[in-house]
Amino acid sequence: MNYAADLENLCPATFAFHVIGGKWNLPILAILCKNKSIRYNELKRNLNGITGTMLTNCLKELTEYGIVNRRQYPEIPPKVEYSLTESGERLVPIIESIVCWGEQNIDLLKAPQASD
Numbered sequence: 001m002n003y004a005a006d007l008e009n010l011c012p013a014t015f016a017f018h019v020i021g022g023k024w025n026l027p028i029l030a031i032l033c034k035n036k037s038i039r040y041n042e043l044k045r046n047l048n049g050i051t052g053t054m055l056t057n058c059l060k061e062l063t064e065y066g067i068v069n070r071r072q073y074p075e076i077p078p079k080v081e082y083s084l085t086e087s088g089e090r091l092v093p094i095i096e097s098i099v100c101w102g103e104q105n106i107d108l109l110k111a112p113q114a115s116d
Contacts, residue, residue: 024055028055028062037071067091068085069082
């Protein structure tokens with residue numbers, strides 16, 4: 001989605017949820033919040049069920065938004081590490097709050113739903 005074309009009418013909440021939303025962006029950011037920097041394969045191991053293509057696409061998108069930093073080292077085999085940028089670091093307390101809420105309320109999935 002190209003938000004740059006309509007910045008004057010863009011809802012900041014919509015933009016924020018677009019950046020951190022989706023199935024994988026928030027879990028990726030949650031892992032990056034806990035690690036100063038992390039290599040691609042370690043990140044993939046921590047994301048149960050993500051494909052390599054999906055992880056690559058998500059990291060590319062988060063990098064383009066300026067949330068994630070990608071650092072490639074000139075060695076063989078290639079070594080690539082990911083970390084949060086300064087903008088990404090500002091998301092840490094928000095993501096930690098979301099994770100905390102999830103930990104406290106995960107039992108809602110198991111609770112029977114009240115019928116209306």
